[in-house]
Amino acid sequence: MxxxxxxxxxxxxxxxxxxxxxxxxxxxxxxxxxxxxxxxxxxxxxxxxxxxxxxxxxxxxxxxxxxxxxxxxxxxxxxxxxxxxxxxxxxxxxxxxxxxxxxxxxxxxxxxxxxxxxxxxxxxxxxxQDVTVHLPARLALELPPGMRVSLFPLDAVTVGMAGLRWSFEALALHPMRKIGTSNEASGGMVSLTSDAPGVVLIVPTEALDAVETGLQSADLHSPQR
CATH class of the missing domain: 3.40.50.10240 (Thiamin pyrophosphokinase, catalytic domain)
Known part of the structure; x- marks a missing residue:
């Protein structure tokens, strides 16, 4: 169907x-x-x-x-x-x-x-309270300073984060060992990358427009792993 x-x-x-x-x-x-x-x-x-x-x-x-x-x-x-x-x-x-x-x-x-x-x-x-999406290979969002940005892995995934209070070029996440919740936007463009499927992005509902715009611009079919 x-x-x-x-x-x-x-x-x-x-x-x-x-x-x-x-x-x-x-x-x-x-x-x-x-x-x-x-x-x-x-x-x-x-x-x-x-x-x-x-x-x-x-x-x-x-x-x-x-x-x-x-x-x-x-x-x-x-x-x-x-x-x-x-x-x-x-x-x-x-x-x-x-x-x-x-x-x-x-x-x-x-x-x-x-x-x-x-x-x-x-x-x-x-x-x-939240908007949640699966994180594609690359996602760019325009977010105000101080906005909560959380990444929660459901599998072993390496992510990149720029434009956040705590930014990393490559951070290995794992549901049993390392998660990425309660980060904050610095203000302006936030860039997120993922090398594999299996991590979700969670932000406040106030970011719905930004997430919608970012998701529509993202290539959801980019290879991950």
Missing amino acids: SLKYRDSVVLVGGGPLEAATFALVRDRADIFVAADGGADALLAMGVIPDAVIGDMDSLSAAGRAAIPADRLFEVTEQDSTDFDKALRAVETPLIYAVGFTGARLDHGLAALHVLARYGDRPVLLVGE
Whole structure:
């Protein structure tokens, strides 16, 4: 199954979704896709999903009744999350993913796993406080001084950081040995590099525009390792 869209997509999961978080992305896209129970969250915001993807174990009966049947795309396998299923199915220039963090730690970790697994996809994971993206081979961001910049590795990755309070030409990160959280932007251009897939960038939601611009300019298909 492949759903192709020319415009950006807001992808909504079944986790908690604050109105303020949805407001951050609502006007950035014309297409709204739900991952299973995320359809109920969209309906609560007054939006009928353009598509619902998942195993449909979380979608309420009322939600199913409110959505045209031809917009429901059931994926019955149980070996992946609904976030994973949705990313596999949707082709679009940019995805704003909301409702995938904040409820349970295991769900949040699963979402990070999906980001890293599909690092060649243009996905911004937007939460109440943070914007998280998989770090491509190169990423440039314009950030104000003092803004928090965190890099968290899910695998062994060597990163480069310029324009930060603590900058490194090459820093080896590893989830068990060395992480790169709570750094700060010096003010101006921040340049980040990665020699392999497997590290996520986490910044405040105030940096959403900068991250969006940087991700759209990045070559997500550059070879890493």
